[in-house]
């Protein structure tokens with residue numbers, strides 16, 4: 850089952866580390882550059898950023914929640930054809 854943990858939580862990092870170690874490393878560097886500000890995009894480190902939940906087909910152990918700025922969100926939608934909805938823990942009920 851995909852992981853729906855809150856971005857930057859310990860569980861989220863553990864899941865991302867297992868699923869895509871290079872993405873986990875990119876995120877660590879982005880957070881390091883942000884100097885402790887956690888309200889930043891997991892890819893580029895810009896703020897503001899919001900949490901989004903990936904919907905549609907994905908690998909069974911995918912990390913399905915991302916914290917993204919508008920720019921990176923739009924890139925993922927345009928280039929990777931990924932679909933997102935705003936992340937609210939309440940959304941999970943319909944996916945579990």
Ligand SMILES: [Zn+2]
Pocket residue numbers: 890891892893894895917918919920921922
């Ligand atoms: Zn970004």
